[in-house]
Amino acid sequence: MYADRFPSAELQRRPADYQLKTWDYDSICSMQQQAQQDHEHSKESSLQSSLKQKVRRLLLEEEEELATRLIIMDQLQSLGVAYHFEEEIRNILMSMHVHDAHHQLKHDLSSTALLFRMLRGYGISASTDMLSAFRDENGDFKAANPKDIDGFVALHEASYLAFPGEAMLDEARAFAVKKLEQLMPSMFISMERQIDLPLQWRVPRLQAIWSLQQHGYNDEKHLSMDPSVLQLAVVDFNLVQAVHGAELVEVTKWWKETGLGVKLPFARDRLVECFFCAACIAPEPPLASCREVLAKVGSLIVHLDDVYDLYGTFDELAAFTDAVGSWDDDALSTALPEYMKAMYSVIRSTSTEAADRVTKGKGYDVLPLYKKAWHELCKAFLIEAKWQHEGQMPCLEEYLENGWVTSTGPLLLLHAFTMLQQQEQIDSWLRNHDDGNDMVYPKLVELCSMIFRLCNDCATYEAESERGEEASAITCRMGCGASKEDARAAVVDAIAETWKKVNREVALSSITGTGSAANRVCVNLARTIQCIYQDGDGITSPKDSRKRLVKDMLFTPLDLDICGAW
Structure with missing residues (x-):
C-alpha cells in the first residue's frame, strides 16, 4: 500500500552529511546524581542561604553611593544571581527613576549609561535625555575623558536598549565604537567579545560562566567585588547546574525510549x-x-x-x-x-x-x-x-x-x-x-x-x-x-x-x-x-x-x- 501511494519515494530523498551526535546518552543516563539528591542538605546549599542574606543587606545599604549601588546590581546580573533579588532591584531602580537619580551622576558617563541600561532592562521608563549631558552644542557626543574605557563600554552597551527611531542611541554606539577602536591596543582582548555581542543579546546563564571565569583569572576584578557576591555566584551556579543535570538525565531517558x-x-x-x-x-x-x-x-x-x-x-x-x-x-x-x-x-x-x-x-x-x-x-x-x-x-x-x-x-x-x-x-x-x-x-x-x-x-x-x-x-x-x-x-x-x-x-x-x-x-x-x-x-x-x-x-x-x- 505504501509503495502504491508513494511509488518514487526512495528516488527523491536528498542526502545530508550531518555531524553525529556529540554526547553519549548511555553515559549521561548513568551519571551519578547523589550530589543532586543531597543538594538541599549540602554545604553549598546552606552557604547559599547565608550568602543571599549578606548580599541582600549589601544591596539595601542606603548609605552606599548611587554609582556603587548600580555597580552591585550590575554585578548580580552579570554573575547570574539577580533572580534572587528581583523585587529589591526593581524597587531600587524605580526609586532612582522617581527621584531622577541621573542628575546626581553629573558627568559620570559610565554610571549614567549603566543606569539607563538597567532601567530599560527592567521595563522602567528611561529617556535618552539622560545622556544629553554627554553631547556638545551641536548634538554630537563628546568625551570629557578621552581614555574613559569604562564609560565608552557602558555607553556602547546602553545603546542596545534603543527603541525604533532613537537615532541618538545609534549615534552613541558609533561614537563609543570609534573611541574603543582607538583605544583597543591598550585594552584586554575580552573587549572584542563585548563589542561582538552586546549584553542585551547575551544569554544570562552563559554570561555568568564567562564573568565567573574572568573573575577567576583577573585579580583586579576579583578585588573590586564584595566577596559575598562572588561566593554566592559560584555556589548558586553549581547548585543550579546540579538541578539541570538531574533533569537532563530524565529527558535523555525519555528520548531513548522514543x-x-x-x-x-x-x-x-x-x-x-x-x-x-x-x-x-x-x-x-x-x-x-x-x-x-x-x-x-x-x-x-x-x-x-x-x-x-x-x-x-x-x-x-x-x-x-x-x-x-x-x-x-x-x-x-x-x-x-x-x-x-x-x-x-x-x-x-x-x-x-x-x-x-x-x-x-x-x-x-x-x-x-x-x-x-x-x-x-x-x-x-x-x-x-x-x-x-x-x-x-x-x-x-x-x-x-x-x-x-x-x-x-x-x-x-x-x-x-x-x-x-x-x-x-x-x-x-x-x-x-x-x-x-x-x-x-x-x-x-x-x-x-x-x-x-x-x-x-x-x-x-x-x-x-x-x-x-x-x-x-x-x-x-x-x-x-x-x-x-x-x-x-x-x-x-x-x-x-x-x-x-x-x-x-x-x-x-x-x-x-x-x-x-x-x-x-x-x-x-x-x-x-x-x-x-x-x-x-x-x-x-x-x-x-x-x-x-x-x-x-x-x-x-x-x-x-x-x-x-x-
Missing part, C-alpha cells in the same frame, strides 16, 4: 543541545516543567525539520501535514511511511502529556492549542517544501510572513507559556482557537521568532545552498538584485532593528504589568538563538567552542577556589 534516533537515522540527533537551549531560555530552578517541555519539543522539531527539508517526498509531507491536522489514531493506520508514523506518535504523546500536566495544575485544557500550533508549523513547513519542489523563489515579505512560524519560535513559546501558567494569554488563546483562523500570538513572540528566523538564515545559508535548499532571507534579497554580501548585511541590520522593537515591546508590557516571566522567556529565546548561531550553525554543525559552552554549562562545576578563602 526510539526516534534509531527510527529516523537521517535526522540530526541533538537532544543535549536542545536541553542546553531550554536551560538557557528558562534557567531558574522553579521552571523545571518549562525546561522539560522546551527540550522535548525542541528535539522533536529538529527531527521534523529534517523530515520536511531533507527526507520526505512532497506527497509524504502533504499526507503527514493532514495527519497532524486530524490529530487522531486513524493517522497511524494510514499509508504514512513508518518513520512518519513514529514521528507523529511521539509528537502526539509528548504534547498530550504536557497538556495533562497543565490540566492537573490549573484546570485548563490546552491540548487544542498544541494541536493547532503543531498543524500550523507543519503547514508552514509544507509551504517551504512546495517552494522547493516547484523551484519557486518567494518575495522577501512572503518568505518572512511564513518564516517566523517555521523558525519554530511560536510553537516552543506556546508550550513554555502554558507551563508558566500565563492565565490571561491562555484564556485569550482558548477563547479564539475555534474560530478557524490562525493562532494570534503576542507581538513579543512574533518579534523574537523573527530574530530566530533571521539568525538561522545567516548561519545556515551556505550549507543549505550546497544541499540545494533555496528560500532564505538572504536568497530572497539576492533575488531582488543584491549581492550576497549586501544581502547578508541587510539581514544583520534587520536583526538589530528587530531587537529595538523587542525592547519597546518589553517596555510596553511592563507598563501594563503583564507577563514579566513570559517576557523573560521570549527575550531569552532570542538571546539563545543569537548564541547558537553566532559562529555558524550550533545545532547542525556545532564547533568546538559551542561544545565547550555546553560542557561548561551542563557538566563542569565551577571551582570554589575562584572565591579564595572561604
Whole structure:
C-alpha cells in the first residue's frame, strides 16, 4: 500500500552529511546524581542561604553611593544571581527613576549609561535625555575623558536598549565604537567579545560562566567585588547546574525510549543541545516543567525539520501535514511511511502529556492549542517544501510572513507559556482557537521568532545552498538584485532593528504589568538563538567552542577556589 501511494519515494530523498551526535546518552543516563539528591542538605546549599542574606543587606545599604549601588546590581546580573533579588532591584531602580537619580551622576558617563541600561532592562521608563549631558552644542557626543574605557563600554552597551527611531542611541554606539577602536591596543582582548555581542543579546546563564571565569583569572576584578557576591555566584551556579543535570538525565531517558534516533537515522540527533537551549531560555530552578517541555519539543522539531527539508517526498509531507491536522489514531493506520508514523506518535504523546500536566495544575485544557500550533508549523513547513519542489523563489515579505512560524519560535513559546501558567494569554488563546483562523500570538513572540528566523538564515545559508535548499532571507534579497554580501548585511541590520522593537515591546508590557516571566522567556529565546548561531550553525554543525559552552554549562562545576578563602 505504501509503495502504491508513494511509488518514487526512495528516488527523491536528498542526502545530508550531518555531524553525529556529540554526547553519549548511555553515559549521561548513568551519571551519578547523589550530589543532586543531597543538594538541599549540602554545604553549598546552606552557604547559599547565608550568602543571599549578606548580599541582600549589601544591596539595601542606603548609605552606599548611587554609582556603587548600580555597580552591585550590575554585578548580580552579570554573575547570574539577580533572580534572587528581583523585587529589591526593581524597587531600587524605580526609586532612582522617581527621584531622577541621573542628575546626581553629573558627568559620570559610565554610571549614567549603566543606569539607563538597567532601567530599560527592567521595563522602567528611561529617556535618552539622560545622556544629553554627554553631547556638545551641536548634538554630537563628546568625551570629557578621552581614555574613559569604562564609560565608552557602558555607553556602547546602553545603546542596545534603543527603541525604533532613537537615532541618538545609534549615534552613541558609533561614537563609543570609534573611541574603543582607538583605544583597543591598550585594552584586554575580552573587549572584542563585548563589542561582538552586546549584553542585551547575551544569554544570562552563559554570561555568568564567562564573568565567573574572568573573575577567576583577573585579580583586579576579583578585588573590586564584595566577596559575598562572588561566593554566592559560584555556589548558586553549581547548585543550579546540579538541578539541570538531574533533569537532563530524565529527558535523555525519555528520548531513548522514543526510539526516534534509531527510527529516523537521517535526522540530526541533538537532544543535549536542545536541553542546553531550554536551560538557557528558562534557567531558574522553579521552571523545571518549562525546561522539560522546551527540550522535548525542541528535539522533536529538529527531527521534523529534517523530515520536511531533507527526507520526505512532497506527497509524504502533504499526507503527514493532514495527519497532524486530524490529530487522531486513524493517522497511524494510514499509508504514512513508518518513520512518519513514529514521528507523529511521539509528537502526539509528548504534547498530550504536557497538556495533562497543565490540566492537573490549573484546570485548563490546552491540548487544542498544541494541536493547532503543531498543524500550523507543519503547514508552514509544507509551504517551504512546495517552494522547493516547484523551484519557486518567494518575495522577501512572503518568505518572512511564513518564516517566523517555521523558525519554530511560536510553537516552543506556546508550550513554555502554558507551563508558566500565563492565565490571561491562555484564556485569550482558548477563547479564539475555534474560530478557524490562525493562532494570534503576542507581538513579543512574533518579534523574537523573527530574530530566530533571521539568525538561522545567516548561519545556515551556505550549507543549505550546497544541499540545494533555496528560500532564505538572504536568497530572497539576492533575488531582488543584491549581492550576497549586501544581502547578508541587510539581514544583520534587520536583526538589530528587530531587537529595538523587542525592547519597546518589553517596555510596553511592563507598563501594563503583564507577563514579566513570559517576557523573560521570549527575550531569552532570542538571546539563545543569537548564541547558537553566532559562529555558524550550533545545532547542525556545532564547533568546538559551542561544545565547550555546553560542557561548561551542563557538566563542569565551577571551582570554589575562584572565591579564595572561604
